[in-house]
Amino acid sequence: MPRFYRVSAFILFGFFLSCFLSSAAIAIEPLGPVSSYSMEEYWYWPTYHPTAESALGALKNLQGKVVGWQGSFVTQWDADAFGLRALGTVVEVQQTSLFFSNTVQVPQVESTVIPFEEVTGLHLVHVYVDRQFTLGVRCDLKNEMKMFRVADYGTATQVYNALASLVAASGRSIAFPTLGAYFRDITEKDLWIPGLKEARGMIVTGVMKGSPAEKGDLRVRDAVVLCNDQPVENFAQWSEKIKPGAKSFDFKVLRKSTPPAVCHVVLPPEDLYPKPPRGLAFAAAKPPVPAQPSTQPPSQAAAAEAPVSPKMGFSLRYPSEAEKSTLGERTGAVIVEMVTGGLAEKALLRVGDILLECNGKPIPAPETLGSLLIPGENVFLVRRNGQDLTVKVGSTLVSY
Numbered sequence: 001m002p003r004f005y006r007v008s009a010f011i012l013f014g015f016f017l018s019c020f021l022s023s024a025a026i027a028i029e030p031l032g033p034v035s036s037y038s039m040e041e042y043w044y045w046p047t048y049h050p051t052a053e054s055a056l057g058a059l060k061n062l063q064g065k066v067v068g069w070q071g072s073f074v075t076q077w078d079a080d081a082f083g084l085r086a087l088g089t090v091v092e093v094q095q096t097s098l099f100f101s102n103t104v105q106v107p108q109v110e111s112t113v114i115p116f117e118e119v120t121g122l123h124l125v126h127v128y129v130d131r132q133f134t135l136g137v138r139c140d141l142k143n144e145m146k147m148f149r150v151a152d153y154g155t156a157t158q159v160y161n162a163l164a165s166l167v168a169a170s171g172r173s174i175a176f177p178t179l180g181a182y183f184r185d186i187t188e189k190d191l192w193i194p195g196l197k198e199a200r201g202m203i204v205t206g207v208m209k210g211s212p213a214e215k216g217d218l219r220v221r222d223a224v225v226l227c228n229d230q231p232v233e234n235f236a237q238w239s240e241k242i243k244p245g246a247k248s249f250d251f252k253v254l255r256k257s258t259p260p261a262v263c264h265v266v267l268p269p270e271d272l273y274p275k276p277p278r279g280l281a282f283a284a285a286k287p288p289v290p291a292q293p294s295t296q297p298p299s300q301a302a303a304a305e306a307p308v309s310p311k312m313g314f315s316l317r318y319p320s321e322a323e324k325s326t327l328g329e330r331t332g333a334v335i336v337e338m339v340t341g342g343l344a345e346k347a348l349l350r351v352g353d354i355l356l357e358c359n360g361k362p363i364p365a366p367e368t369l370g371s372l373l374i375p376g377e378n379v380f381l382v383r384r385n386g387q388d389l390t391v392k393v394g395s396t397l398v399s400y
Contacts, residue, residue: 030070031129034138034145042124043180043211044157045274046164052079052282055165057365058158059086063318065155067133069147072110075317081170081282084114084163086148114163116170118142124160137163168276176274178267179249180211181218185234193223195254201225201232204253216265218251226252312373312393313342316366319354332356332383333366343394349382356388357381 031037049055059066059077066074072088079085088110121140125147128134133149135156148163150156167174183202190196190203204222207213224232227242228250243249251263315337319327323334332354338345355363358372359379382389 031131034069034127034147038128039123039125039138040128041206041208042126042153042156043177043208043214044124044160045176045272046122046161048168048274048276048280049162049165050277051280052166052169055079055162055169058162060318060365062150062155062158064320065150066159067149068110068112069149070110071131071133071149074112074148079166079282081116083116083170084112084166086112088112112146112148114139114146115141116167116172119167119172119174121174122160122164122167124156139163164274165276165280169280169282171281177208177211178273179213179265180208181213182206183224183235183238186223190223193254193256195260196223196225200234202235202238212265212267213263216249216251216263217261218253218263218265219255222251222253222255222263224251224253226250311343312369312378313339313344314349316355316369318366323354326386327354327356327383330356331362331364333363333369347391347393349380349391349393350384352384354383355380356383 049058056077056079059074063075064073066086068074068086068088074086074088076087077084118141119139120142123138123140124136125138126135127138127147127149131149133151135151135153136147136149137156137160139146139148148159150159164174182205184205186196186199186201186203188199191199202224204213204218204220204224207218207220224238226232227238228246230242232238232242247267249263249265249267251265252260253263254260314335316333317336319332319334335344335349335351335353335355338349338351355369357363357380358369359374361372363369363372376394378393380391380393382391
């Protein structure tokens with residue numbers, strides 16, 4: 001083989017080898033604004049939670065199933081009468097080379113804040129994005145849209161129920177769909193539709209999946225010219241003079257490739273419309289009680305104070321789905337962070353330990369541990385590497 005060909009073959013082989021063995025991790029392009037993506041909306045009415053605490057707990061129980069708009073797995077939820085705050089870590093990074101492409105996990109913080117006073121609507125949607133989580137709940141605010149994405153319809157309804165409950169608990173009300181269709185006014189540009197001779201009526205621009213409109217065969221791009229035997233001039237006239245009080249609609253529509261049709265749409269009974277339960281509200285903050293000067297000697301005043309719970313020195317989270325599978329029907333809380341020199345560290349607890357019981361009582365959720373602690377020594381039943389251990393923590397009296 002001539003020397004030129006041998007050198008060329010060697011260089012070419014080296015090039016392909018380097019492409020095969022080395023790859024570059026390229027972050028997936030961030031998504032644009034929520035409003036810039038096409039979506040299919042589902043007709044859905046929420047099932048309210050009885051309390052705000054129950055709604056927030058439901059969101060926390062969905063850890064590992066909900067991502068923010070940019071793809072973060074939400075790991076922290078917090079809510080009060082002013083809004084909802086969700087914090088997560090973006091993990092989607094595309095690793096590519098000449099011969100393969102895969103996704104690797106690289107952390108990047110993402111925060112989603114929903115101010116309740118700005119919420120104008122909630123929508124259960126399927127969004128057309130090149131991502132794994134394409135279902136979710138879109139929150140329409142006064143000046144923008146926010147969204148939580150999930151993998152399946154059932155989880156999406158759980159998020160929707162919780163968000164609707166939290167908004168209601170804040171004292172705000174939002175409307176839910178009845179007909180399940182969107183319209184715009186007919187213009188001169190629509191006169192190409194067969195049978196449409198003047199710019200009067202409405203064009204159907206959207207039909208919610210599973211809605212009364214869909215069941216009545218109303219379709220996108222239908223031109224509505226009559227409703228309940230009354231001429232439709234435009235959307236405003238229909239909304240003000242025909243829609244109010246109606247329990248059903250007979251829409252006469254014109255279509256591009258089929259003869260005119262009449263779509264019979266029956267609305268659900270008004271008594272089924274979702275109403276928040278009484279008592280669904282955030283707990284009002286109690287004003288601080290002014291301190292009263294003590295008439296007792298210092299030693300007696302100190303003795304009269306209630307004992308305080310010990311501070312453990314760790315942070316907790318809900319168990320993941322994989323961790324739940326190892327617990328069976330038991331509940332618990334997982335240690336995610338330790339305070340250096342704290343009681344938990346001195347007792348040889350570890351990050352990743354699952355706390356099952358405290359002083360003989362089950363731990364149903366991370367936020368319930370405080371009520372189970374006692375002054376002095378606390379005894380924990382701990383799940384570690386598939387085994388149950390008993391760990392005794394501290395005796396120093398400090399605040400929790």
